[in-house]
Amino acid sequence: MRSLLALLIVTLALAALCRCEKDPKDLSGSHNPTSIKIEKEVANAFVKxxxxxxxxxxxxxxxxxxxxxxxxxxxxxxxxxxxxxxIGFSMAYNRFFGRY
Known part of the structure; x- marks a missing residue:
């Protein structure tokens, strides 16, 4: 039980270390909204x-x-x-609402 708990703690510590390793102000690895550009004709081709x-x-x-x-x-x-x-639509409709 202790070895399982120790393994879990080590895994969580490594995950936190990997998550905090990147600088949040560094945008070189992530996509900016201005970096994604599509021509108007291409965008309208599937929206039209x-x-x-x-x-x-x-x-x-x-x-x-x-x-x-x-x-x-x-x-x-x-x-x-x-x-x-x-029993089917026509018979059910006739039963509750009369003839159609």
Whole structure:
């Protein structure tokens, strides 16, 4: 037990020594925010959003279909959500909210 405790103390002492060895004011080994530069075109290549090509796609993005609205209504009501996992969405929705 004592040898394990001595080993742990020696390991912690070495870790503290290695951690404190570097001068905190020495920035030659670390990265500065000014040293990382990316050209604007390269940065925009993976950030650029794909634009909507038609009015139909724009409409679908902002308005949900009636079936999707029914799914969300069922998901927000825990008994319907649980039953839809057991017997299916259409039967669970009919049971709690009537015909669709």
């Amino acid at each position: 959003r794909q634009k909507r090509s038609s009015l139909y796609e724009w409409y679908l993005e902002y308005y949900k279909s009636p079936m999707e609205q029914m799914h969300e209504r069922c998901e927000n009501y825990p008994p319907c959500d649980y039953l839809s996992d057991q």
